[in-house]
Amino acid sequence: xxxxxxxxxxVDVLYIRFLETTVTTQHVAEGVAIDCAADGxxxxxxxxxxxxxxxxxEVFRRVILEDIALAPPVAGRRA
Numbered sequence: 001x002x003x004x005x006x007x008x009x010x011v012d013v014l015y016i017r018f019l020e021t022t023v024t025t026q027h028v029a030e031g032v033a034i035d036c037a038a039d040g041x042x043x044x045x046x047x048x049x050x051x052x053x054x055x056x057x058e059v060f061r062r063v064i065l066e067d068i069a070l071a072p073p074v075a076g077r078r079a
Contacts, residue, residue, distance in 0.1 A: 007050065007060045014050040014060070019043040 004017045023035035023043045031048035051057055
């Protein structure tokens with residue numbers, strides 16, 4: 001499983017998925033929801049009206065990972 005960042009320009013929603021699982025959604029602020037797995041781990045974050053919240057539409061074209069220690073891939077699994 002890999003983290004996925006998805007943006008739907010048609011409805012202006014940004015979704016960051018960490019886990020693919022059944023979730024319970026908690027609305028934490030106006031237009032922001034956190035999806036939690038049964039064990040309490042954060043499975044995803046949804047942000048409505050993303051362009052308005054971030055201001056610069058170019059933010060959706062840039063993803064920078066800093067100080068991420070990546071583990072080597074497990075044999076037989078796709079990253």
